[in-house]
Amino acid sequence: MKNFIMKMVLDKFHFLKVPELDLPPQAIQEFDEMYEKHISVEKCHLIPYKSEYPKYLFLHYLIENKNVLFHGSNDSTIRKLEPKVQTLFNGKPVRAVFAASDGVWSMFFAVMNKKGYEGSVRNLCLTLPTKKGIKRYYYFSVNKNQEDNCWIDGTIYILPKDRFSQGGIKDEWICESTIEPISKLSVTQDDFPFLDKIRKHKETESIVKTIARALLIKPS
Numbered sequence: 001m002k003n004f005i006m007k008m009v010l011d012k013f014h015f016l017k018v019p020e021l022d023l024p025p026q027a028i029q030e031f032d033e034m035y036e037k038h039i040s041v042e043k044c045h046l047i048p049y050k051s052e053y054p055k056y057l058f059l060h061y062l063i064e065n066k067n068v069l070f071h072g073s074n075d076s077t078i079r080k081l082e083p084k085v086q087t088l089f090n091g092k093p094v095r096a097v098f099a100a101s102d103g104v105w106s107m108f109f110a111v112m113n114k115k116g117y118e119g120s121v122r123n124l125c126l127t128l129p130t131k132k133g134i135k136r137y138y139y140f141s142v143n144k145n146q147e148d149n150c151w152i153d154g155t156i157y158i159l160p161k162d163r164f165s166q167g168g169i170k171d172e173w174i175c176e177s178t179i180e181p182i183s184k185l186s187v188t189q190d191d192f193p194f195l196d197k198i199r200k201h202k203e204t205e206s207i208v209k210t211i212a213r214a215l216l217i218k219p220s
Helices: 002-012 025-038 055-065 103-111 207-216
Strands: 016-018 068-073 084-087 093-100 122-130 133-143 154-160 172-175 183-187 199-201
Touching: 002 122, 002 133, 025 055, 055 068, 055 103, 055 133, 055 183, 068 103, 093 103, 103 122, 103 133, 103 154, 103 183, 122 207, 133 207, 199 207
Parallel strands: 133 199
Antiparallel strands: 016 133, 068 093, 068 154, 084 093, 093 172, 122 133, 154 183
């Protein structure tokens, strides 16, 4: 009942949304074969993705069915992820490697070009279990003065979930030691399903106001 009420509330707000997975048998077969061949071997292979299904669906299938997490990066050459001083979603400082239990959230950080970027990045990922699976809600916003072409090809690093603990929000995870990826997937801005729905904010605008606009004003 609690999740049902929460879903009703979240659905009324103007979050970006990805519905529960409803994959055909062909997609499941393809995804399982890719997992067995390129991820379960834990040799940090670059997955040769040839499926016609969107990459974010593959990532969400892995999250919901395999014991993995994701880290999105502009750098395609990482062999080991080192802990860095960062801030959890709840504001607590920590020295750790960050990962996410969501494909779209990770993909955003993989394809957003951080080189030369100035200002804050405001984002949110919420997931809610339902009778059909997991429904996903998002908000993404970049600096209003940032050029529209602030996107780049990136990489999703696939990591073992058992090395991580939960961070400051449900789908944020941290590992406080060096960790080696078990596989990786190349992604482009065209793989990100909400590229034309990313909002922009003024740096002088409070985070509370930014979030309020996200909840109450429909994206143009």
